[in-house]
Structures are given as C-alpha cells and as structure tokens.
Amino acid sequence: MKRLALLRTLLERERKRRDEQMAQVRAAVANVQAQQQQADGLGGYRVEYCQKWSAQFQQAATIEILRSYHGFLSRLDQAIAQQQSVVEHAQRMVEAHRQRLVEREIRVATVERLIQRREATLARAADRRDQKNLDELAQRLARARAHAGA
Numbered sequence: 001m002k003r004l005a006l007l008r009t010l011l012e013r014e015r016k017r018r019d020e021q022m023a024q025v026r027a028a029v030a031n032v033q034a035q036q037q038q039a040d041g042l043g044g045y046r047v048e049y050c051q052k053w054s055a056q057f058q059q060a061a062t063i064e065i066l067r068s069y070h071g072f073l074s075r076l077d078q079a080i081a082q083q084q085s086v087v088e089h090a091q092r093m094v095e096a097h098r099q100r101l102v103e104r105e106i107r108v109a110t111v112e113r114l115i116q117r118r119e120a121t122l123a124r125a126a127d128r129r130d131q132k133n134l135d136e137l138a139q140r141l142a143r144a145r146a147h148a149g150a
Contacts, residue, residue, distance in 0.1 A: 003118060004115065004118050004119065007111060007114055007115045007118060008115065010111050011111045011112060014104065014107045014108045014111050015108055018101070018104035018105060018107070021097065021100050021101045021104045022101055024097045024100075024101075025094065025097045025098055025101050028090065028094040028097045029094055031090050031093070032087065032090040032091055032093075032094055035086050035087045035090045036087050038083055038086075039080065039083040039084055039086075042076070042079055042080045042083055043080060046073070046077070046080060049072075049073070050073070053069050057069075
C-alpha cells in the first residue's frame with residue numbers, strides 16, 4: 001500500500017508537470033500568432049507604402065526622394081525579414097514545447113499503468129488471501145461436521 005501511495009503521489013506530480021507543459025504550449029502558440037500578426041502588419045504596411053508612393057512617382061519626384069523611398073523600403077524589407085525569422089523561431093519553440101508535452105503525456109501514462117498493475121497485484125493477493133480463508137473455514141466446518149456425526 002505504501003508503494004501505491006508513492007505511485008499516486010508521483011502521478012499527481014507528473015500530471016502537474018504535464019499541465020504546466022500544456023500551458024507552455026498554449027503560450028508558445030499565442031506567441032506565434034502574435035508574431036505572425038506583426039509580420040503580416042509589416043507586409044501590409046509595405047504594400048500600402050509602395051502603392052502610396054507609386055502614385056506619387058507617376059507625377060514627378062526628385063532623386064533625393066527616390067533615394068529616401070528606396071532606403072526606407074530597404075529597411076522595411078529588413079524588418080520584415082527579421083520578423084519572419086522571429087516567427088520561424090517561435091514556431092520551432094512551439095514544436096519543442098509540443099515534443100516535451102508528448103514526453104510528459106508518456107510519463108503520465110506510464111505511471112498510470114504502474115498504478116493499475118500494482119492495484120491488480122494487490123487485488124489478486126487479496127483474492128488469494130480470501131480464498132485461503134474460505135478454504136480453511138470450509139475445512140474446519142467439514143471437520144466439525146465429521147466430529148458431530150461420529
């Protein structure tokens with residue numbers, strides 16, 4: 001029974017760890033979504049910026065304005081590339097957290113199986129003990145009947 005209590009304590013601890021890992025997965029997924037929204041926002045801003053200035057350039061623009069436009073567009077492209085790297089890193093983190101969650105689920109299932117086996121072993125031992133007691137009682141009753149009939 002003491003071992004079974006220890007296994008149940010272990011199960012609770014493993015379930016807690018699994019639940020914590022599940023929360024980390026949810027947080028990592030939320031982070032990916034937030035980072036992707038930011039990347040999408042930068043991409044959308046780039047499109048708007050290009051559309052705005054292409055209409056402006058149809059009229060006339062100085063070389064200085066063109067250089068400024070291309071310089072800003074270059075920095076914006078760098079920001080978009082950097083944000084995409086952040087998104088990819090966040091996605092890798094989600095996969096790492098999911099892998100750890102799978103490992104935690106396996107540990108929980110393993111401890112649950114150990115508990116089931118231990119309970120089955122204890123139940124078989126109790127059944128054998130009960131059967132032995134019943135057999136002894138039946139023998140005593142048979143002897144008592146034999147003595148009473150003789």
